[in-house]
Amino acid sequence: MRHAFAGWSRAARINFPGDKAVWSADRFESSRDGWRLFQDGATGASPVRFGLTGKAPQDARPAAVVSFVGKPRPYAARIVMRDAARSPRPWLAGDGLPPEAARRAVFAAGSDLAPRDLLASGARAGEVWRFPDSAAEALAALDPREPFLIEFLFRDDSVATARFEAGDFAAARAFLAMGPV
Secondary structure (H helix, E strand, O other): OHHHHHHHHOOOEEEEEOOOOEEEEEOOOOOOOEEEEEEEEEEOOEEEEEEEEEOOHHHOEEEEEEOOOOOOOOOEEEEEEEOOOOOOOOOOOOOOOOOHHHEEEEEOOEEEEOOHHHOOOOOOOOEEEEOOHHHHHHHHOOOOOOEEEEEEEOOOOOEEEEEEEOOOHHHHHHHHHOOOO
16 A cells, blocks of 8 residues: 555646546646646637646646637636535536525636646637635535536626536645645
């Protein structure tokens, strides 16, 4: 058992597969921000990547990067998930999201042009939306079978939605917490 953990603790990259999606974790350190943990999604034809970005795994913070195809830019982004205070048990019926009254939203703290290292494969430009650390804490508390949404809000009152899976987000964060390789 000790040798198995020693081998696992030296791993630099691990994929944490879920029911429908995969969290990819990377414990390398870099001089530039990179994806330390991510899951890929989309809203329409526009790729969306969500996860934790940073120079080192233990310093990674929640972010979403979107490369909108032919749309104006959103003015806000938010993560929508089950509110554990209002609905303490996982909500797995229907589409997996509880009724609006049992949801919570965490708004992005700001946005900027995304550095190339954070763009999805094939994307030439995009925006990075940074979320508070409380968003990662809330996602880690979800049941692995639960979905969460990232919604991008536009001035014409339209909303572009990307769906993600909580999966083994908590386990992947624990892997990052072991520090860089």
